[in-house]
Amino acid sequence: MSLASIKVACSNCNLRELCMPLGLNDDELERIDSLVATRRKLKRGDTLFHNGERFTALYAIRTGFFKTAITTEDGRDQVTGFQMAGEIIGLDGIVNDQHTCDAVALEDAEVCEMPFERIEELSREVNALQRHVHKIMSREIVREHGVMLLLGSMRAEERLAAFLLNLVQRLHARGFSQLELVLRMTREEIGSYLGLKLETVSRTFSKFAEDGIVEVKQRHIRILDTEALKRIVNPQVCS
Amino acid sequence: MSLASIKVACSNCNLRELCMPLGLNDDELERIDSLVATRRKLKRGDTLFHNGERFTALYAIRTGFFKTAITTEDGRDQVTGFQMAGEIIGLDGIVNDQHTCDAVALEDAEVCEMPFERIEELSREVNALQRHVHKIMSREIVREHGVMLLLGSMRAEERLAAFLLNLVQRLHARGFSQLELVLRMTREEIGSYLGLKLETVSRTFSKFAEDGIVEVKQRHIRILDTEALKRIVNPQVCS
DNA sequence: CGCCGCATTGACGTTCGTCAAGTCTAGTGG
DNA sequence: CCACTAGACTTGACGAACGTCAATGCGGCG
Numbered sequence: 001m002s003l004a005s006i007k008v009a010c011s012n013c014n015l016r017e018l019c020m021p022l023g024l025n026d027d028e029l030e031r032i033d034s035l036v037a038t039r040r041k042l043k044r045g046d047t048l049f050h051n052g053e054r055f056t057a058l059y060a061i062r063t064g065f066f067k068t069a070i071t072t073e074d075g076r077d078q079v080t081g082f083q084m085a086g087e088i089i090g091l092d093g094i095v096n097d098q099h100t101c102d103a104v105a106l107e108d109a110e111v112c113e114m115p116f117e118r119i120e121e122l123s124r125e126v127n128a129l130q131r132h133v134h135k136i137m138s139r140e141i142v143r144e145h146g147v148m149l150l151l152g153s154m155r156a157e158e159r160l161a162a163f164l165l166n167l168v169q170r171l172h173a174r175g176f177s178q179l180e181l182v183l184r185m186t187r188e189e190i191g192s193y194l195g196l197k198l199e200t201v202s203r204t205f206s207k208f209a210e211d212g213i214v215e216v217k218q219r220h221i222r223i224l225d226t227e228a229l230k231r232i233v234n235p236q237v238c239s
Numbered sequence: 240m241s242l243a244s245i246k247v248a249c250s251n252c253n254l255r256e257l258c259m260p261l262g263l264n265d266d267e268l269e270r271i272d273s274l275v276a277t278r279r280k281l282k283r284g285d286t287l288f289h290n291g292e293r294f295t296a297l298y299a300i301r302t303g304f305f306k307t308a309i310t311t312e313d314g315r316d317q318v319t320g321f322q323m324a325g326e327i328i329g330l331d332g333i334v335n336d337q338h339t340c341d342a343v344a345l346e347d348a349e350v351c352e353m354p355f356e357r358i359e360e361l362s363r364e365v366n367a368l369q370r371h372v373h374k375i376m377s378r379e380i381v382r383e384h385g386v387m388l389l390l391g392s393m394r395a396e397e398r399l400a401a402f403l404l405n406l407v408q409r410l411h412a413r414g415f416s417q418l419e420l421v422l423r424m425t426r427e428e429i430g431s432y433l434g435l436k437l438e439t440v441s442r443t444f445s446k447f448a449e450d451g452i453v454e455v456k457q458r459h460i461r462i463l464d465t466e467a468l469k470r471i472v473n474p475q476v477c478s
Numbered sequence: 479c480g481c482c483g484c485a486t487t488g489a490c491g492t493t494c495g496t497c498a499a500g501t502c503t504a505g506t507g508g
Numbered sequence: 509c510c511a512c513t514a515g516a517c518t519t520g521a522c523g524a525a526c527g528t529c530a531a532t533g534c535g536g537c538g
Binding site (some may be wrong): 479480481482483484485486487488489490491492493494495496497498499500501502503504505506507508 | 509510512516517518519521522523524526527528529530531533534536537538
């Protein structure tokens with residue numbers, strides 16, 4: 001095995017428990033090593049792909065933090081998601097062979113580019129990969145159902161609490177603290193995602209801080225009372 | 240070919256230009272005839288599957304109209320979509336082998352049950368089917384992005400206008416009028432989907448009627464001015 | 479014919495958006 | 509090293525949009 005091939009091999013990646021190889025055995029894992037064509041490094045602010053661009057590949061995030069957003073002709077803007085290491089972006093492009101949103105790095109990042117042709121080819125041969133690809137897409141659909149619930153029926157405090165809980169939960173799965181996090185996005189981006197104005201996001205953070213639920217120092221957040229956050233999201237159930 | 244096999248064959252279905260067989264040639268089409276295990280008839284109000292139920296199959300709608308909705312422990316309810324003939328439901332169940340929402344028939348309906356195992360099997364053999372399944376899931380993801388935009392940044396009138404335009408467009412693709420439609424869902428269900436209360440939906444319909452944009456008689460809607468609706472959704476662009 | 483669920487309409491309250499002023503911080507360059 | 513600046517964030521006052529509550533209307537079905 002050459003050094004270069006080691007470098008981009010899934011079987012050798014420390015995210016393999018989280019990312020594309022999840023659920024594959026060693027044999028299958030080796031077979032998908034050719035999935036990643038290249039790695040790509042991005043600086044903060046760089047776009048990985050943008051709306052209208054031809055779709056050719058999915059991207060697995062190795063390091064860094066992304067947002068995806070759609071923009072309408074009349075200038076409206078909606079952040080559709082925040083993605084972190086081990087997550088897959090670009091699924092929106094499959095249906096019409098072109099991307100329908102922008103993916104922007106919110107910090108310096110590295111991604112694995114996986115040509116979609118190759119994914120489909122290998123999916124036909126490796127059943128576990130086929131199943132996994134289906135699950136990834138289904139998971140995205142279910143996630144968006146959750147966002148629809150949030151946008152459709154929650155108030156500002158509930159939205160922000162749900163957002164924070166979701167973030168720390170995902171960060172925790174990657175070995176970070178459950179109680180501390182650094183937001184990689186602006187208040188405006190959070191607001192766009194949550195269907196709120198940035199002032200409302202800011203006010204709601206301040207309210208949480210007053211109530212002793214979190215400590216907010218700009219983008220540094222420390223969660224002081226996880227249970228309180230859960231109670232805010234889900235008022236009835238938690239007494 | 241026996242009568243029974245004709246009856247459930249995709250190759251013989253009048254929705255083949257819209258549904259699962261889309262984009263397949265005759266040869267491929269014949270190979271996926273075994274996709275549909277059974278047909279299932281439902282009465283208005285019946286649930287096709289519900290939250291928590293084991294996932295085994297996707298369903299293609301032959302006739303009728305469905306809603307999908309998630310319910311939280313604390314009784315919140317969010318309609319995540321309305322589906323009509325030729326559309327596929329059940330994608331939410333793939334990720335955890337169990338459904339995460341309820342699918343309810345809003346009128347008498349018939350669906351084709353396609354065991355997911357069989358879909359995956361045939362996808363490995365028929366490339367066009369594999370591609371099509373991926374596109375269906377991607378389309379759902381993109382649709383939900385649109386709903387997020389709607390819920391996150393539009394006002395009541397814009398939401399309802401977008402909703403009506405989307406409905407007639409889909410109905411038109413099925414051979415119905417572009418200007419007339421019968422809503423199969425209640426104001427409350429529309430409201431749940433659009434993140435509004437039923438009173439707001441009702442008021443907004445009345446406003447549109449006053450402005451001469453639509454004619455509303457309970458669930459019978461006639462669109463008098465499509466351009467005006469488009470202008471409401473997209474104020475800047477249309478002057 | 480009468481009932482029940484759905485829809486409409488009005489009056490009022492709450493939440494969040496808007497506008498504006500001011501603060502903090504990281505990054506830049508002298 | 510410090511001053512400066514631009515962008516991000518906070519906070520307050522006010523208003524608009526939508527939710528809530530309640531009364532009433534309508535139509536389909538038994």
